[in-house]
Amino acid sequence: MTDSLFTQPQLQDRYRETTDPVLQLEKINVTFDSFRALTDLSLSIGVGELRCVIGPNGAGKTTLMDIITGKTRPDSGTITYDQNIDLTGMSPVEISRAGIGRKFQKPTVFEALSVTENLEIALKMDKSVWTSLRARLSGEQRDRIDEVLLLLRLTEHRQRPSGLLSHGQKQFLEIGMLLVQEPHLLLLDEPAAGLTDAETEYIAELFRTLAGKHSLMVVEHDMGFVETIADYVTVLHQGQVLAEGSLREVQANEQVIDVYLGR
């Protein structure tokens, strides 16, 4: 089922290998007043990779997502998406249209609207809420919504006002709102926060399914969840990359143990 939804190749896909970077950050610096939130940060994420970013509070994880999505402008450095798109001068809307979707930690669904209506709005991000609700969906768009409802286990709740969903269902709906837009790169901030064990297990399985067809960058504190999903982990500390590698490798790193994992 996911195959038909997530294999809409872009023209350049056939020239890409999974080792090619979908996102490259080089020497990014971000300063708030005189505080250095990111310092000379360089990071590369491969096509189809599932990357986890971990690190203590204040390490710069949210700021990292903010500069990728255009919410915050870096003072210096370059951000290259899909090998030749320079994100540094683009607006958040342009970046989203280029294929980068972001899910914030707190669900931000339209609570008065039904589950399906939320997905319809997400499909037509370029229109206002009411215009998009009145606009007719194509058959293909309806199919895509149905597939996402099924994938996120929301089919039987499709007519319910979203405000009546559980916290986990709202998180799933928001992930669905990203998926209907078919992003190439998904940025997810603590997607497992507040989920039940069963929901966490399902979301881990879902992310593993999405990886390969999408690239994912997941910021997460729950090490059990990171262990289940991550191929490769980046540890941030004080706005810099402290370590990178498999979870086992970074867990064995003395500096990572000192500043984040504890002894």
Ligand SMILES: Nc1ncnc2c1ncn2[C@@H]1O[C@H](COP(=O)(O)OP(=O)(O)OP(=O)(O)O)[C@@H](O)[C@H]1O
């Ligand atoms: N707009 C801002 N103005 C001033 N300082 C900021 C601003 N945004 C972030 N900071 C500071 O930058 C540092 C990095 O913050 P950031 O939110 O990116 O960290 P984080 O790793 O996401 O932390 P957490 O795990 O607590 O969410 C923090 O010390 C924070 O106080």
